Amino acid sequence: MTDAANTPAPSDMTPAKGSLHVLDARTKKRNAAEARFRIYGLSAVVIGLVFLVVLLTTILSNGVGAFQQTFISAQVYLDPAKLDKKGERDIEDIKKVSTFGYTPLIQQALFDKVQELGVETPLDSAKDMKALISASAAAIVRDEVIANPDLIGQTVEFRLLAASRVDGYLKGRVTREAVARDKNIDAEHLDLVDALREAGVIAKGFNLSFITGADASESRPEQAGLGVSMLGSFFMMLVVLALSLPIGVAASIYLEEFAPKNRLTDIIEVNISNLAAVPSIVFGILGLAVFIQFMHLPQSAPLVGGLVLTLMTLPTIIISTRASLKAVPPSIRDAALGVGASKMQSVFHHVLPLAMPGILTGTIIGLAQALGETAPLLLIGMVGYIATNYPDGLAGGFVDPNSAMPAQIYEWAKRADPAYYERAWGGIIILLVFLMTMNIIAILLRRRFERRW
């Protein structure tokens, strides 16, 4: 017997059509499906990246404008007859003149300038200049005069903020069509702005006060800045850092190195992983109920914000700290124990220093998360508060009402004036710069100190 008997008769076999080198229809179909699948995957990645690019370009293109502001330079004659009627240069008398006393002088100064330049305009009185100048200008001149009473009687050059409509016109936000419906400014004003711009009286410049300044009331977007709320965020981050780093590290050391395997440890672990996923707004409710309603801590204070954010970031910090403690090989602990160190000594003298870069990286990332968090701050009253005053002193920084960067951005986004939208985007640029810096520091730390065991 040979094997031939077992093989089926040749007549039953369907002979192979074509060769392996020629693709049959089914293989082609399968290959096409393969290619399609791959394209789906690639396009998903590309779509994700496109979203990122769109988001970032939107932020940049909308927000860069906030860093530029339109200024008017004017030679203001500080009329003694108006500002110091008694002529004694008594500082108390000068202080009695409110900003209303200064406004006409500024308007007159700009009007004189217009006359001097010989611009043809139907606006024929100093009062018509009101629409061009920011309402904050008078306060700036007044502060300068009070600081320096000798200026009275002189003609002083001031660089004053232009009104937000003028600023918007120069930036292309306010169009001539829109102005037709606007009762704050007319087309004649815009003609005048064009002329003054050519003469160099009105010009755009870098807006430092956006970064360092205080928030302003709803009608003066040109004056609003992020500086005060930046301080609020800074004090909050101090609280978060001072509490969450030691507590987080201590908790992780306990859980990773000392905790016995028992019920309590289990509960703590499950708790921490669940807390990490609790929506941030719930932490806001906690802060409101416990810190403000129950303990009567001051509302809107960075201290309370910091406490809430600490509770929120603790789980994140604990999780990353535990990971970096776990990454230290057991041989280090064994070696320390072998030369007679106690368990505590092996942890604090050897494991902890080796895990430190990882812990710091995790902490910075946790802080960055806390810095951008808004929702819990809404509930403890950091929104709606107009942060116009710098906190006085260190203690005041913690307990005085303040805002925080993201809360301030939210506040601007809610205001109806489109000029505030530009501020909000600009605020986001600053916020993202902070976040980026923190993340880059974390990455550099990791690169510099990362060890592979």
Added chain:
Amino acid sequence: MPVFWLALIVLALAAIGYVTGRARALSSGGGNIRNLHSLPAYYGWHVALMVLVPAFAIMVVWLLVQPVMVNGSVSGGLPEGAVAEDTTLDLVMSDVRRVAEGLDAAVASGGMTPEEAQSSTIDLDGLRDRLGAVGVALGSEVSPEILNAAQSYRGLTATGRFWMTLVVLLAAIGGFVFAMRRTRADFRARNVVESGIRALLLGAASIAILTTIGIVLSLVFNTIEFFRLYPAADFFFGLTWSPSFGGGSELGILPLLWGTFYISLIALAVAVPIGLFAAIYLSEYAGPKVRAVAKPLLEVLAGIPTIVYGLFALLTVGPLLLGIFGDEGLGWMQAGTAVMTAGVVMGIMLIPFVSSLSDDIINAVPQAMRDGSYGLGATRSETIRQVVLPAALPGIVGAILLAASRAIGETMIVVLGAGAAARLSLNPFDAMTTVTAKIVSQLTGDADFASPEALVAFALGMTLFIVTLGLNVLALYIVRKYREQYE
């Protein structure tokens, strides 16, 4: 004495304790380290910890409890008529605290002598202006009852502070003396210090539990309070949400739940396909170079604060959608804020969330399973669809559930992008609102915390907490169960 100085004194005492404890141990050992049980530093730490821990523990507890006690005793002492019809005890007490604060500020700035601030003959008419002058603006003139209460509030606070200072200092000194007496050459300082530190570590670890307890208690108590004022059945099954602080509100949660659900659904419809395909591509197809660039870039999306997405929804995506689907386009959309706007933007935010979790899970599928499939002649996509994905499915479901819980708890995007009207509608271009957005709107502003309109926020928070917690527990359970299969 301000708390700051007290803390500084205790710290200084601890530092002195460290030095003297160490010196005392050394001298009792005859100056020779080998005669000591522990290293000298441990004797120092022992004294320092004995000073610090009890003193600070007392101080923290005192600072937390005292305001509650003082508040209770002052509000209990208010005469019958002090709480007028149209206000509540809370509001009166906040007036009292404000007046007390103003008196403090006036005394601090020298505008008032301490005796005058506590005297009952203080001039009521000028008081508001005088307090205003030191930066404490009051809503109305000060009534004699309020002034009385404020003065007793100040008195109690001052007494409390005095006793706290005394007790804390005594505790610090007591700890110091006790520890110094124990310090001898054969004292087992290291063991004592180490068990003390261990207790502190355990204390730090328990803060997580305290936080959870705090969350649960603050939600439960206020929710119970709410259900006392508003029937629970109307809350859970009501179809209308129309709060009005004047009374007669209808606070049905169903429209809010529907809005939350609808927005999350759209967000997941955007995030899951994109995130999943991105994860598949990055883990199965992409070379190491592409992966090294694309993965971190995608994760940048997750690091962007939600307020940014909120603004993006409000100012960019909303107007864009309005241009296409609005009156000038298809006519389905009335305003830029809509379910679609919030949903799409939230979806973008969730892409990296889905993709990096799924990526980890797909990578955890053993290579042997892929190799087996390739060996049978399957193409890559067939392997992925028929072998890798089914194996990774539980993990992916877990990842999607986690993303869903994120979407449900997300606040800023819906506050800015979804609108404020609570309605039950099927049109994704209608404005709707969510549980989180309504928590914000009910609790911001000067709402009176005793009214059902403010308390409802706690019931909403409770619902949100339970739903997200349930989703998380379920997701973690699924993920963990799946991991056990291969490890």
